[in-house]
Amino acid sequence: MAVFSAYNHDQLIEFLKENAPHAEIHVDDDVSAQHSANGKAQDTISGQILAYVAVGDVDDIRGVLKTAQKFHIAVVPQTADTSTVVGADGIDGAIILSVAKLNHIKEINKDDSLAVVEPGVINQDLDKAARKQGMFYAPDPASKPISAIGGNVSTNAGGLSGVRYGATKDSVLGLKVMLTNGQELKLGGRTFKQAFGYDLTQLFVGSEGTLGIITEVTVKLFPIPVGQTITGIAFFDDMAKLAEGVKAIRNSGLYPSMLEALDGKTVKALDQYEKTDYAQSDQSSLLIFSMDSGSDLKLKTVQKILADYGAWHVNITDDPQEAAKLIQLRRDMLPAVFSNSKYHIMEDMAVPLSKLAEMVAYIDQVGKDLDVDIYTAGHAGDGNLHPTLLWNDQSNPPEKVIEAVRRLFRKTLAFGGTISGEHAVGMSKNQWTNEELGDAVDVLQHQIKNLFDPMGILNPKRKIN
Structure with missing residues (x-):
C-alpha cells in the first residue's frame, strides 16, 4: 500500500533545528544510539528514533514540543537516562527530549x-x-x-x-x-x-x-542534625527474622533514617564483589541501619532490640568513614548481584509493614517452586522490596521468570501492596493498571492523560497503556 507522507525526514529535522536553535541535535549517530536504549548502545529499540535532542534552554523545549505537535511525533523525556522500567528508552520515530544540560x-x-x-x-x-x-x-x-x-x-x-x-x-x-x-x-x-x-x-x-x-x-x-550519626550492621538467621527486628526498631521511637535489608545470597554476592567475608550461610541476612543523631540511650535501645530479636555479628559505629563503608555495601548491592548472571530483572514492590516477613518468605518459596534464582534486598523500613531474578540462557526472560514475577505481583496486591514502590511503571508494568487500581480508576487515569496531552505525544504507553 502506498503511503504519501506530507513531509520527508530532512524537512522534519530542519523544522526542529529552526525551533530549538540552542539544542544539541543528534540524528542516526553514536550519541543517538547511546541514549535510545537506557544508556546501553549495545542494546537496541524496535525501530529508530527521529532525533536525540539535548535542549539548551526552556525555549528549546517549547520548540521540540511545537515540532512534535505539528508533525504528530512522540516525545520521550530524559534526564540522566537511568530508568529501570523502560520509562525513557527511545520509541520508533520519536524525539528523545533530554534536559540533562539544564543542570544548574x-x-x-x-x-x-x-x-x-x-x-x-x-x-x-x-x-x-x-x-x-x-x-x-x-x-x-x-x-x-x-x-x-x-x-x-x-x-x-x-x-x-x-x-x-x-x-x-x-x-x-x-x-x-x-x-x-x-x-x-x-x-x-x-x-x-x-x-x-x-x-x-x-x-x-x-x-x-x-x-x-x-x-x-x-x-x-x-x-544537618546535631550530633554524630550512628550507623551499624547486624545479621539475622534469615530475612523473616530480620523483618521482625525491623518492625521493632520502627516502633521503638528511635526514628531511624535507614533500615536496609539484604538476604543471604545477596550478602554472598557482595563478599565476592567486595572481597569481604560477611556471609555466614545462604540464609543469614544483613541489616544496615542508621540514625541521624546518636545518644547513649539510642545506642542502648537499638542494641537491646537487636539482641531481643536474635541478631548477631552486630557492628555499630559513629565514625563517618567506617559508616560510609557500611552504607556502600548497600549501594554496591546491584552490581554485586548482576555480576552473577548475564541477564536480570530487578523488581520493585512494597507491602504493608505487617506483611514484610510473609512477603520475604513467599519470594523465597517462589524461587524454589519455579527453580528461579532470586536475590532479595530492599528498604525494609518502609516495606519496599527489590527481588532480583537472574538467568543466563537467553536475552528475553524465560517463561519461568515471567511466571515468578506474575506470582510476586499478585501476592503483593493480595497483601494490599503496590507493584511499583519507587521505580515507576514505564512500559514494564503498564498492563497492570486495572489490576492494581481497578477498572474505574484505570479509565480516570486515561482521562487525565487526555486532558493534559490530547494528542498522546508525551511518552506514549509509559505509565498507563
Missing part, C-alpha cells in the same frame, strides 16, 4: 529551607551543595550519584532514606512544567503548607513525563 542549581535558601534547581541537576550534587550551607537534601535513591532531580520527580523515586524522610514527593514544594502547547505552568511554591486549589504539583510528581515536561523544581531542605 538556581538557589539554595537556608532561611526558607529550600532549593530551586533545573531538572538535570544530579541528586548528589544538590546534596553536596546544600551541605556546604549546613543543610541537606533528604531523598537518597541508591542511584544518588548518577540520577537527576527531574527523573527522581518524574518517577517519585524513593531510596535509602525513605523510612525517615519519605519519597521524592515528600520533598517537592513546587514545579514549573511545560505542557504540549508550549504553556509553562507554575505549580506549588516556596511554602511548606499549601492548600489552595487542586494539588497539581503532586499530580505531576510520578507522572513519568506523560503529562508535561518539568523545567524547574523547588525542593525542601533539612538542617
